[in-house]
Amino acid sequence: MTDQTGLSGLVDRAALVTPPVVARRVRGLSERAIAWLFITPTMLLLLAINIFPLIWTIRLSFTNYRANRPNATVLDVGLANYQSILTDPDVWAAMTVTARFVFWSILIQTLLGFALAWLIDKKFRGHGLWTTLILLPMMLSPAVVGNFWTFLYQPQIGLFNYIISALTGAPASSFQMLAQVPLAPWAIVIVDSWMWTPYVMLICLAGLRSIPDYIYEAAEVDRASPWRQFWSITLPMALPFIMLAVLFRGIENFKMFDMVNLLTGGGPGSTTEVASITLKREAFEKWRTGYSSAFAIILFVTVFGLANIYVKALNRVKSR
């Protein structure tokens, strides 16, 4: 086997350099010991860099601490932060904006991504090259992409407006994707879908390719129509993969910050102010650290709860 990847070479070398002494010593290790040996480093890292900060955030959420005034007296305010967040109409507006953004972006990406994966799985000539090209947008940083799409969305000089005006006949300066209330949310959904449809596609493709040929061969023997094969073999067997892709995109888009921050910064007004933008304003512009910690906890509990329900459904689909 030629070593094209470097990584597989590394793995082979790691296997070769496992010293015989170590190997002999661990021969006696029980499977249970190996399991803990393998899991513990991951858990320690997560405890140090995720759980410890989470506990810190919870503690701060019950105080009026401000990170820009480290020497001020910190008062315990009880549940006051939580109370004012849950009764704040701006917070509810941000949650609505976030929910709409998550729904539309995921719907578009899943439909497009699965359709593309299904077509690519037809294995036409050159599908490898085109798949690689389709994957390119998701390689870019959302921040860099958001920044550059502001250039494409420029009303007068932007390529996007120019193409739309060439297709529809409307003057290129007659609409502003990022500055008009009805258009700005769609401007973000377009960029997000442009970037992340390939991601959903790649995971769907993995799902489609995990379906063994013999199942289709059996269906063919039973003279099942292509339509029937799609609904009773392809879709159900790829479903756990599709659901996994939706889960990851859902969580990522719920937390969406970078692209929106660079495209609209939450504007015009607060039309595109998703939860993370509100959080950034509270935490790093108004410096209400305690208040924003409470908001962060509420966001976390929301995603955690929704994802928990979702993963249960995913497991049910998988075990079917």
Added chain:
Amino acid sequence: MTGLVTAHSVVDPSPLTKRIAAVVVIAYAVITLVPLLWIVMTGFKSPSDAIAYPPKIVAEPTLEGYCNLFTTRSRQAPDYMAKLPPPSGLCDRISRDRNMVIAGPSNYIPRYVNSLVIAFGSTALSVVLGTLAAYAFSRFKVPLKDDLLFFILSTRMMPPIAVAIPIYLMYRELGLSDTRLGMILLYTSVNISLAVWLLKGFMDEIPREYEEAAMVDGYTRLQAFFKVVLPQATTGIVATAIFCLIFAWNEYAFAVLLTSGTAQTAPPFIPIIIGEGGQDWPAVAAGTTLFLIPIVVFTVLLRKHLLRGITFGAVRK
């Protein structure tokens, strides 16, 4: 095979289906690539061509954007310019034409190197830790397995802005703030959930019989893991590594909030490249193009693994 031999196997789509699929996929690819091509082309335009209306598809190519990306310049009075020795290089000549003098290198290269070190460092760490944990979750009876797996996933649900404040305070105590090591550890902790989940899926698809056969032949469990399971899982590991690499390379929220200088990566830096009178779009486009190249190269090299891949539960050697 039975006596019934056709030109293509029953599961191979008909030529017509393939042709329709090809047309649709290629059309999508072309449309999706237009913005990227536009970025690359804008990098080779002059600032005035970049903001021309209607947008210029063909423009006189120039390296001004790249020169502006790598240098900082200052405007000088004409009499000062007249006294200078002849320009010493291409960028020098271009900036003289704009009545400017190169003042020094920009911060782009140091930011780019930071991105490289942090992305590859955290990817290596995530994949190593993720592979070990995924194998354990895939093969062994781990108490509270589902809860632990869900816990690992749940660490990804925290909005980065929310994590940033306590991380900043913690890193200041530990001397990790604005360091590459701090960012590597932080990105690893974010990536590990994806690594464990994806890799566990891949490991689950490798038949246990392979290891069991190896262990019957006298391998220990660890030897079977290194010599049987890992080679089988290569495709999955590589695919996972690419996902991790993309995340770390692209990350912006932590980078913009937690790094200010020595460890700042390229994403927070590229949007703040400004010229006289606003954003210097050719320089931004040039910076974006160079930022994209390593990932494109890496992906193209691994294309076969990614595509052939992901089937490997069914593929036998």
